[in-house]
Amino acid sequence: MKPVRLPASAAIALPRWGLFVLGLLYILPGLIGRDPWKVHDDAANFGIMWTMAHGGLQDWLWPHIMGLPMPEKGPLAFWAGALCIKLFGWLIGDVMAARLASIGFFLLGALSVWHTACLLGKRKEAQPVKLAFGGEPKSQDFGRMLADGTLLIYLGCIGLLLYSHETSAEALHVALISFLLYAATRYVETPHLGAAARIGLALGCLALTRGWIVPLGLWLTLFVTFYWINIAARHFIVHLGVAFVLAGAIMMVWLGLAQWIQPFGSSPTHAWMHWNAGYIHLPKWESAKYFFRDGIWFFWPAWPFSAWAVYAWRRQDKALHIVLPVGFIGALTLLVLINPNPGHSALLPLLPCFAILAAFGLPTMKRGAINAIDWFSVITLTTCAAFIWTGWSAMQTAWPAALSKNVVKLAPGFKPEFDLFVTVIAIAATTAWIALVHWRISRRPSVLWRAVVLSSGGVILCWLLLMTLWLSWGNYRMSYAGVAQQIAQKLPSPSGCVESNIGPAQRASFAYFGHIPFNGFGQSGCGLFLLQDSVRKKDDVISVKGFQDRHWKLLWEGQRPSDRDERFRLYRLEN
Secondary structure, eight states: OOSOOOOGGGGOOOOHHHHHHHHHHHHSTTTSSOOOOSGGGHHHHHHHHHHHHTSOHHHHHSOEETTEEOOSSOSHHHHHHHHHHHHHHHHHOHHHHHHHHHHHHHHHHHHHHHHHHHHHHHSGGGSOOOOTTSOOOOHHHHHHHHHHHHHHHHHHOTTHHHHHTSSOHHHHHHHHHHHHHHHHHHHHHSOSHHHHHHHHHHHHHHHHHHOSHHHHHHHHHHHHHHHHTTOOHHHHHHHHHHHHHHHHHHHHHHHHHHHHHOGGGSOSHHHHHHHHHTTOOOOOHHHHHHHHHHHHHHTTTHHHHHHHHHHHTTTOTTOHHHHHHHHHHHHHHHHHHTOSSOOHHHHTTHHHHHHHHHHTTGGGSOHHHHHHHHHHHHHHHHHHHHHHHHHHHHHHHOOSHHHHHHHHHHSTTOOOOOOHHHHHHHHHHHHHHHHHHHHHHHHOOOOTTHHHHHHHHHHHHHHHHHHHHTHHHHHHHHOOHHHHHHHHHHSOSSOOOEEEOOOHHHHHHHHHHHOOOBOOTTOOOOSEEEEEEETTOOOOOOOSTTTTTSOEEEEEEEOOTTOSSEEEEEEEEOO
């Protein structure tokens, strides 16, 4: 017996313009006007794209930041960002041009989860029970309603926020997982070579984005899934074999060219394979603790609905809308557990799977549970928005005094400026949130996506407030632009090349904002050295291996005002 009994009124879809506006409000704040930040390798990833865009073929084959090798992950996301810089950098600036790729990744992911849920929702086994006197929703309406709910859950997931607004491989990775779910669903609908080619395309692009471990695990999962739902084995074995060959061919476009051309006299293949192998280890208790500890908030609000969906549909163990996302969740969870050092980037691929599965929990969840989640979202996210406004007020007016003191302590030297345009946008967004809460509470709509519209709307509001009211403060605290310009002013003319021990984010920021001429691949013997160390170190000697025996003269010393530990010093080699 199917667990879903619904009237047609509960399957009314969101207006298309509403989805479009929500998507814009979600993705644009945080991309416009924000410098590359140190967090989550945002600046480092931009540095790879920027180096490719302003370099030659060798730079495209071996990802690096002005001579600092970065062969990990894979080049596909960086190729996309570099291409956007070459096409649009002259018009909107290199940083914003690189983030056009992030917008494209977001669109790919959002459209994929929407269409996957719509296809799954229109399948016969997912349809609601026919009512005695009629009035149940049509399959098209039910599928689109579930697709709308899936997209709202996807946008409401807290773990997606930061990565979708960065120049990162992770943003493309989660989008390609979404596309693979869509490709697999289309294949079950019409199992032929063309549909299998879509699966191979998704797997190959995944391998070029963040290595071959995840696509190999999901390829094996598709074997189990297709066998479990009784697709003819003689068909899907051949088709998945074709998909595997196509994925390998796509991966070899990069690896083969790099091995043949040997950019900078070597190949990134060995380092890339070594990075992939580092993700395989015996399951560790620490990895399991990390998954459950961080997953509770990372997958919110998707995981409660997903858990309920599995319980509610437990008797339909051959239903594709349950088997496919559950299979992906199981495989990706196992990959987290065998990862010796899992991070948020390892959790991210699970988000579209949870979002799709969660949508099928909406039609069966009790009204009391839905109201409880709604009230939790309203209280938590409204409190968060109020705190953001209060902090901004303290920054502008020095009241409340205690909060203002903490803001100053985190970014000493920052001078806030009132921006009327930004304030109007923040007020309009807050007003829209109040109207949305009033609509949900006063009208008590019967549409099923009501259960998640407050979660997604509140997350979008808080992010928009942060990326408008607090954007200048964030740039001051987390950008290296100011330090880069200070170093550029102290460089002797002509400066020659600069050797350094600084990290990827700093190297990318200094090269872009300060035009620091760092040494390239294999280049040494530069007359300048940029040292990154700690302010706790009192001596004035370079202790970096290979440089400590030379005579250096200190030209400049400085740091970001918001960082109490990190320090930079520029030295010139004395003859």
